[in-house]
Amino acid sequence: MQDEKKAADAIAREARRTAAAGVLFAVLWTALGFGLADVDVTIAGFPLWAVTSTVGVLVVGAVIAVYLAYAAEDMSLDERGEGASR
Template structure:
């Protein structure tokens, strides 16, 4: 993998992580404010309180699993010259 390909992959991972954060924030707003008028209770707590705390936590785990499966790649971060045994300080 060339340095440019590594840079592109790192950039792609950063962009998708930012998008996942945006989706998580929107979900949190919907789970907290959007469900505020619902009168359902879970364990004696209003639905909005449960979904905006535990629900967001579980949704974040799902988003991370999606990122790991479809976006992130395992790649060596070492310089290719170091891998070939060349001294980069010469």
């Protein structure tokens, strides 16, 4: 019973981290895309908002994915204990 509670807590933590990462990603995408729309800077002929909302968001997404992978806990997903059918 204690192992099931620990596993459920770990799953809940992972879900909260992932949801927070999704919200952070959406906020940063909005800020990098729409927030820089009035800036008159160009990079390789493209407006700054176009570059930051594509390349910038790709970098932000990669950083968030690495964080989520680093913060993830190793836990067994095998059913062990009472009622396991093995």
